[in-house]
Amino acid sequence: xxxxxxxxxxxxxxxxxxxxxxxxxxxxxxxxxxxxxxxxxxxxxxxxxxxxxxxxxxxxxxxxxxxxxxxxxxxxxxxxxxxxxxxxxxxxxxxxxxxxxxxxxxxxxxxxxxxxxxxxxxxxxxxxxxxxxxxxxxxxxxxxxxxxxxxxxxxxxxxxxxxxxxxxxxxxxxxxxxxxxxxxxxxxxxxxxxxxxxxxxxxxxxxxxxxxxxxxxxxxxxxxxxxxxxxxxxxxxxxxxxxxxxxxxxxxxxxxxxxxxxxxxxxxxxxxxxxxxxxxxxxxxxxxxxxxxxxxxxxxxxxxxxxxxxxxxxxxxxxxxxxxxxxxxxxxxxxxxxxxxxxxxxxxxxxxxxxxxxxxxxxxxxxxxxxxxxxxxxxxxxxxxxxxxxxxxxxxxxxxxxxxxxxxxxxxxxxxxxxxxxxxxxxxxxxxxxxxxxxxxxxxxxxxxxxxxxxxxxxxxxxxxxxxxxxxxxxxxxxxxxxxxxxxxxxxxxxxxxxxxxxxxxxxxxxxxxxxxxxxxxxxxxxxxxxx
Numbered sequence: 001x002x003x004x005x006x007x008x009x010x011x012x013x014x015x016x017x018x019x020x021x022x023x024x025x026x027x028x029x030x031x032x033x034x035x036x037x038x039x040x041x042x043x044x045x046x047x048x049x050x051x052x053x054x055x056x057x058x059x060x061x062x063x064x065x066x067x068x069x070x071x072x073x074x075x076x077x078x079x080x081x082x083x084x085x086x087x088x089x090x091x092x093x094x095x096x097x098x099x100x101x102x103x104x105x106x107x108x109x110x111x112x113x114x115x116x117x118x119x120x121x122x123x124x125x126x127x128x129x130x131x132x133x134x135x136x137x138x139x140x141x142x143x144x145x146x147x148x149x150x151x152x153x154x155x156x157x158x159x160x161x162x163x164x165x166x167x168x169x170x171x172x173x174x175x176x177x178x179x180x181x182x183x184x185x186x187x188x189x190x191x192x193x194x195x196x197x198x199x200x201x202x203x204x205x206x207x208x209x210x211x212x213x214x215x216x217x218x219x220x221x222x223x224x225x226x227x228x229x230x231x232x233x234x235x236x237x238x239x240x241x242x243x244x245x246x247x248x249x250x251x252x253x254x255x256x257x258x259x260x261x262x263x264x265x266x267x268x269x270x271x272x273x274x275x276x277x278x279x280x281x282x283x284x285x286x287x288x289x290x291x292x293x294x295x296x297x298x299x300x301x302x303x304x305x306x307x308x309x310x311x312x313x314x315x316x317x318x319x320x321x322x323x324x325x326x327x328x329x330x331x332x333x334x335x336x337x338x339x340x341x342x343x344x345x346x347x348x349x350x351x352x353x354x355x356x357x358x359x360x361x362x363x364x365x366x367x368x369x370x371x372x373x374x375x376x377x378x379x380x381x382x383x384x385x386x387x388x389x390x391x392x393x394x395x396x397x398x399x400x401x402x403x404x405x406x407x408x409x410x411x412x413x414x415x416x417x418x419x420x421x422x423x424x425x426x427x428x429x430x431x432x433x434x435x436x437x438x439x440x441x442x443x444x445x446x447x448x449x450x451x452x453x454x455x456x457x458x459x460x461x462x463x464x465x466x467x468x469x470x471x472x473x474x475x476x477x478x479x480x481x482x483x484x485x486x487x488x489x490x491x492x493x494x495x496x497x498x499x500x501x502x503x504x505x506x507x508x509x510x511x512x513x514x515x516x517x518x519x520x521x522x523x524x525x526x527x528x529x530x531x532x
Contacts, residue, residue: 001064003028004041007056011297014043014054024060037066044185045298050290052298057183069179071170076100079108080209084530086523087112087231087241089218089255092146093512094503095247096198098519099205100171105527109210110241112233114217114252115143117202118195125150128327129430132404137217140328140338141251141477144214145198147328147504148512152320152340153189155181155513163517171516175200178343186302190343218255221262227497243526247502247519250480251330253387255505259484260383265495268386269483269507272317273393273476274355274450275438276325276337277412278427279469284321284350287463300345303352303464307456312445314453317353317478321345325429325472327405334394335401335408336477337429349428353475354457356449363389365445372396386481393443397474400436408436412469416451427470441473483507491525500526 005027013019018032025032042057061067079085084107088095091113099109114137115121121143124135141147155169169181172189176197181187189197206212220232222240230240248255259266281301285294288301300321307314318338322345328338339351363380366389370377373392380388400408407429411421421435439447458465484501485494486508493499502508502522509515 001062003060003062005058005060007058008046009054009056011052011054011295014056015297020056020058024058028060028062030062034062036061036064039069040183042185043180043183047289047301052289052295069182071173071182072167074100074104074171074174076103076204076208077106078209079103079106082106082108082209084108085110085241086243086245086526087239088245088247089231090146090247090249090252090503090505091144091202091212092247092249092503093148093515094505094509094519094522095245096145096201096205096519097168097171097516098245098247098502098523099210100201101520101523102527103205103208103210105523105531107527107530109205110239111205111210111212112216112218112231112239113144113212113214115139116214118144118149118198121149122195128405132406132431134329134332134405136331137215139330140326141249141330144202145194146249147251147338147477148515149194149198150191150326150340151338152191152318152323153194154318154511155187155189156185157511157513163521165513165517167520168513168516172197175204188341188343188345190345191340192342219258221258223262223264223496226495228499242530243498243500245500245502245519245522245526246484246506249503249505251477252505253330256384256387256482264493264499265485266383267483267485268360268383269479269481270357270359271386271481272313272315272355272478273358273390273446273474274314274353275442276339276351276472276475277354277469278325278349278351278472279464279466281322281348281350283463283466283468287461300350302350303461305354305457305460307453309449309452309456312449313357314449315355317355317475319350319352321350322347323349323351323428325351325427327407327429327431328477329394329398329405333398334391335398335405335474336394337407337472337475338477347428351428353478354450354453355475355478356446356453358386358389358446360385362443362445365443366392384482390476390481393441393474393476396441400438400441400473401434405431407431407433407472408438408441409433409470409472410436410438411467412454412465412471413467415471416454416465425468425470427472429472433470433472436473438471438473479510480505480507490529491522
């Protein structure tokens with residue numbers, strides 16, 4: 001028989017297959033030799049008490065042969081000569097998973113990616129980190145896999161109503177992710193392993209007859225009689241299809257501008273902006289695990305924080321245990337930071353975005369907007385206003401760092417006491433950091449909200465508010481500052497037939513899994529329409 005059993009184990013026992021088997025036998029009233037095997041269904045860590053515990057849910061095989069974990073079979077069809085084809089602009093999670101779904105329905109996906117493949121992209125990132133020279137089309141945001149390829153590879157989401165989360169996880173497993181993503185409570189692939197998985201997805205798409213074009217930046221739309229029939233790229237190529245999926249990610253500002261030029265309705269969207277905070281991982285471990293030194297069998301500790309400050313939310317975002325801070329800008333003279341972790345999360349630092357909710361009303365307080373951006377203040381109230389606000393803060397951060405993507409930074413206690421740090425600790429950010437007064441970089445309401453937020457976090461996590469922690473500016477690409485509307489029933493743009501806004505860039509997702517689910521949802525809707 002098979003039986004689902006819940007276990008609560010010490011870390012050493014949870015890492016020992018024989019110990020788990022013994023606990024299964026005790027819980028089921030059997031002998032260890034009666035247990036032919038087990039698969040882990042769920043795994044989480046409970047560190048609320050001074051002793052950390054590992055909670056396991058296992059499927060035990062008792063008095064019957066053990067069978068390996070079964071996952072959903074996928075049927076990717078040959079589509080070289082398919083009668084229908086769909087252009088997908090962007091090869092991030094939304095675009096790639098839309099393409100896989102189209103393959104299963106027999107429709108040919110044609111992917112246009114402005115950046116390079118993951119291998120070539122890595123060279124451009126090395127130049128950015130080492131020399132402070134950015135390629136606007138190949139960086140941490142643009143290129144094969146999108147921003148997700150180099151943003152840690154977290155695979156958890158609260159967006160369970162948007163699609164089948166387990167299917168997305170099983171697809172990642174199918175293409176090479178570790179089996180643990182199927183049962184970890186907070187699954188994570190790691191930036192070092194994601195490129196191989198993304199490459200495997202691309203090879204499958206091409207093997208099945210899909211088309212994949214790199215360095216194809218879309219610069220025009222073919223729209224006639226309120227219907228899109230194709231796109232034009234920067235090198236003059238024209239592509240036509242039965243539908244167009246717009247999956248360009250949250251940083252494709254030129255696409256937002258292009259839509260506005262074509263008089264396609266877009267809307268300003270609230271988002272969050274702040275800083276990235278880096279602690280020695282040992283500090284976070286000691287706080288979260290209530291110990292001086294973390295048990296080697298426990299993973300580097302994460303944290304999640306949220307606080308209301310003067311009716312405004314301030315919260316942690318994209319927390320990376322054992323991680324690295326990276327330069328995530330897409331243009332010269334603009335500075336953005338993000339974080340990622342390798343699969344083992346074995347770096348010496350923990351970093352997290354700590355960001356503040358931004359709304360349209362906040363844009364009224366920007367006194368030097370015109371001087372910094374060269375734009376008129378009324379531009380802040382246009383559909384691209386929140387995007388212009390992003391650029392404004394990013395340019396101030398770039399200037400404060402002194403160029404070459406050196407980031408302005410401050411120790412946390414100094415930040416809260418409004419004093420420039422006389423020295424800065426070691427930091428994982430490779431382009432380098434420069435001591436600065438971040439009060440002069442961040443908008444006043446962001447700065448004061450962060451100050452109060454850090455003080456509140458210090459009470460929730462004693463030891464968090466410390467001058468050993470470093471604040472690096474600025475974390476500003478938490479989500480898209482623009483929403484591209486779509487009809488709730490057809491998922492098309494309400495004004496343009498066959499145009500399907502999709503994923504994080506359109507304002508309908510907030511991470512790898514939710515973007516992938518949205519891509520599948522869009523592709524499914526297109527298939528329903530084209531094949532009916």
